């Protein structure tokens with residue numbers, strides 16, 4: 572038997588599994604954009620705390636379905652740009668469709684690599700929500716991210732506290748102290764530490 576060849580039946584099963592997985596990913600991103608999330612995520616307050624100047628260039632790192640990108644787009648205004656950065660094509664497709672639907676023209680999807688944000692220009696602010704715990708070699712990542720930050724550029728990290736079944740047992744969170752330690756090792760200094768989201772920590776760092 573030739574092990575490298577798949578039967579028509581096997582190919583068909585694999586195709587169905589791929590379709591199911593693709594649909595599943597899309598529905599996961601759509602769930603992240605559920606307006607009911609606003610009740611605990613408090614996106615308007617979070618973005619207000621960033622104190623982003625109009626016309627800024629901002630990267631939403633790990634933008635997902637674009638939940639925060641719309642709020643960031645409003646903060647930078649028509650002269651500003653939000654780069655919605657993600658490594659997942661489904662996420663980027665959803666962002667493109669969502670922004671078109673909402674008439675938002677200053678959000679540009681960027682296809683990143685896991686170790687490179689692939690930004691087309693240095694930005695004033697990198698905002699990252701619920702993504703930090705997904706990233707590998709974070710100190711190296713954020714050290715190298717400084718090449719995409721303007722002088723005095725800032726980085727905000729929002730992530731789940733590592734408690735509760737989902738965030739604790741399944742590793743879907745990071746300790747606030749770990750974020751701080753890793754960011755300091757990467758060459759950043761903590762400038763703000765907000766306690767405004769029950770389930771998450773929210774810290775802002777500046778490039779030293």
Ligand SMILES: C[S@@+](CC[C@H](N)C(=O)[O-])C[C@H]1O[C@@H](n2cnc3c(N)ncnc32)[C@H](O)[C@@H]1O
Nearest residue numbers: 603633634635638657658659685700701702705
């Ligand atoms: C849980 S989602 C959060 C989405 C969004 N920030 C939100 O709060 O709704 C995490 C996203 O980060 C992306 N991601 C993971 N590692 C990444 C990396 N190294 N660079 C860019 N995006 C990444 C994933 O593809 C996923 O879309």
